[in-house]
Amino acid sequence: VFAQQDSINFIHAIPVDIQSNSIIVEWQTPEEVLSGVYYTMEGKNSSNFMVASAPVRNHTYHIPAFYPSQLIYVLPFQFIGSDTLWGDTLVLMSRSASSGKIRVYFTRPVDPNVATGPQAIYLPGTAADTVIKxxxxxxKSIDLAIYNMNIDGIAYALNQAKERGVRVRVIYDGSTTNSSIYVLQGVPMLASPTSSSYGIMHNKFMVIDCDTDNPNDAILFTGSMNFTSTQVTEDANNILIIQDKSLALAYRIEFEEMWGGSGSQPNSSASRFGPYKKNNTPHYFNVGGIPIESWFSPSDGVNSKIIAAINSSNTSLFIPTNLITRDDLANAIAKRRQNEVLCRVVVDNDASCSDQVVAILTEALGTNFRETTESGILHHKVLIADALQTDSNPVVLTGSHNWSNNAETRNDENTLILYDADIANLYYQEFSQRFKQSRAIAPNPVLDLGPDISVCAGQKVLLDAGTGFSSYSWSNGSTASQIIVDTSGIGLGNITISCTVNNVYGTQTDQITITFFACTGIEDNYTKNHLLIYPNPCREFFRIQLPPDAKPQFIEIYNIQGQMVMQQTTRLVGNSLEINVSELNPGIYIVRVLAGNKVYVVRLLKQ
Incomplete structure (x- = not known):
């Protein structure tokens, strides 16, 4: 609508109040400057302008609207010396005359115990009936953009609408089966392009009757649910049905950008998908008094909006989302936790997240980073900020946009951000139940028995597989987490011991070879029996265990060159003692314990 000028663009103007007869636009500057705005109305070729009477830092402009749901284009500018700096063109829409009623539904059970107002509504396998109704x-009109559809009942309903004179237009993803598309009869359809430069058409929205005279006819249906049987009956999804003409008209603009125009038939030569779309829709709405933002991918930079929503959380952040593969989102969540915000994240499974994201969130959130244990898929793409503190401007972000690179840069996606405490609590009721039906994400089992070692004959070696596994299976038949290996039944020579561990994430096996040999050179008069040190190998500490009647007087540690590197006089507590060797370099050492008239000698590996 307005041509951008060849100058630096840094004006961040936003609408702060949207009414049916006016929109207030504001922005700030670090210094006092003279500013103004150009604005024009939909269908008007001429533009109007306003210029401030004096330089200011806080710039406020009241843009008139002549009727509800009017599309208005605003171009802010400011003067710096002899330069004119231009902002981005704002695409705005005045408040509709619709009721603004918002209905929220979920396809899995909710937790009513955390309700602070209306109870969230669970549709037990009946969401398709809601769509058909x-x-x-x-x-007058139905515009449907859907990634996947295999429920024939919905296709039959669209056929019936077409037969009674409703204009029906359907866009679907060209790379997905969409079996019910073939049930449609005489309904104009457009498949999204599938060449390598495009992603998927992943939208889930339907616009109904945004072009009738009655503003309450206009309906926007959206959320995370595809029109498939498993999405309706098994998977965790959320649905929004919003009665608002302005928001519905904005979604129609997005639809017609992909459709290629406003006609009944698609125009593939004019249509734009994926990375070729433009940022050309209104983003800010007043829906029945509730501020709502609308964003589309990949044109609108939705990832930055997700980060902004994360950063807006002051006390709590609850995220049920199918997957997270972007490090910047994980880092933003981790920073909120560092700022003492309660953060809980549930994904479908850890394998759907990148390794780096798993590492970041496991470290930052611990057991509050979880994966679902329910059947079906956790298919939400939801963020709930400050649901537990209603005076902190609670936020809900939802839509079709997965938290991935493809959604940000290639796919066709839709996202809504709603600022309302009651809606936040509805989504929190659903999240609470998903959190209960989840388990903490932990790394796949990691088993390390240490390097192969050589020890003196008669020495006992403690092998420790570690804790946190559901089962242990040693090659000697033991099912404990630790075993002791000595020369009993073995004699001098080598023995290889293996262990297999399991947890809910998988299985791992490791092995170690122990060489027993006759120790000579440092101490010939040593006692071969009844001495145990563990863990061996060790890192910072090891513990010595002696027979109950042993009374050690001192402990000496020698390197393999025979040089004493540590000596300690000690009293035994019980019959065991812990020794700190954190300052010793990694290597092989000989531990010598003098106890009465006996000398105990053990070889130690320091890692």
Whole structure:
């Protein structure tokens, strides 16, 4: 609408109040400057402008609207010396005359115990009936953009709408089966392009009757649910049905950008998908008094909006989302936790997240980073900020946009951000139940028995597989987490011991070879029996265990050159003693214990 000028663009103007007869636009500057705005109305070729009477830092402009749901284009500018600096063109829409009623539904059970207002509604396998009912109510138009559809009942309802004179237009993903698309009869359809430069058409929205005279006919249906049987009956999804003409018209603009125009038939030569789309829709709405933001991918930079929503959390941040593969999102969550925000994240499974994201969130959130244990898929793409503190402007972000690179840069996606405490609590009721039906994400089992070692004959070696596994299976038949190996039944020579561990994430096996040999040179008069040190190998500490009647007087540690590197006079507590060797370099050492008239000698590996 307005041509951008060849100058630096740094003006961040936003609408702060949207009414049916006016929109207030504001921005700030670090210094006092003279500013103004150009604005024009939909369908008007001429533009109007306003210029401030004096330089200011806080710039406020009241843009008139002549009727509800009017599309208005605003271009802010400011003067710096002899230069004119231009902002981005704002695409705005005045408040509609619709009721603004918002209905929220979920396809899995919710937790009513955390409700602070209305109880969240669970649709037990009946979400498709809700869709069909909306289609049956349509009077003039239905625009459907859906990633996947295999519920024939929805296709039959669309056919019936077409037969009674409703204009029906359907866009679907060209790379997905979409079996119910072939049930449609005489309905104009457009498959998204599938060449390598495009991603998937992943939208899930339906616009109904945004073009009738009655503003309450206009309906936007959106959320995370595809029109498939498993999405309706098994998977965890959320649905929004919003009665608002302005928001519905914005979604129609997005639809017609992909459709290639406003006609009944698609125009593939003019249509734009994926990275070729433009940022050309209104983003800010007043829906029945509730501020709502609308963003589309990949044109609108939705990832930055997700980060902004994360950063807005002051007390709590709850995220049920199918996957996270972007490090910047994980880092943003981790920083909120560092700022003492309660953060809980549930994904479908850890394998759907990148390794780096798993590492970041496991370290930052501990057991509050979880994966679902329920059947079906956790298919949400939801963020709930400050649901537990209603005076902190609670936020809900939802839509089709997975938290991935493809969603940000290639896929066609839709996202809504709603600022309302009651809606936040509805989503929190659903999240609470998903959190209960989840388990903490831990790394796949990691077993390390240490390097192969050589020890003196008669020495006992403690092998420790570690804790946190559900089962242990040693090659000697033991099922304990630790075993003791000595020369009993073995004699001098080598023995290889293996262990297999399991947990809910998988299985791992490791082995170690122990060489027993006759020790000579440092101490010939040593006692071969009844001395145990563990763990061996060790890192910072090891413990010595002696027979109950042993009374050690001192402990000496020698390197393999025979030089004493540590001596300690000690009293035994019970019959065991812990020794700190954190300052010793890694290597092989000989531990010599003098106890009465006996000398105990053990070889130690320091890692």
């Amino acid at each position: 909306l289609i049956h109510q349509a009077k």
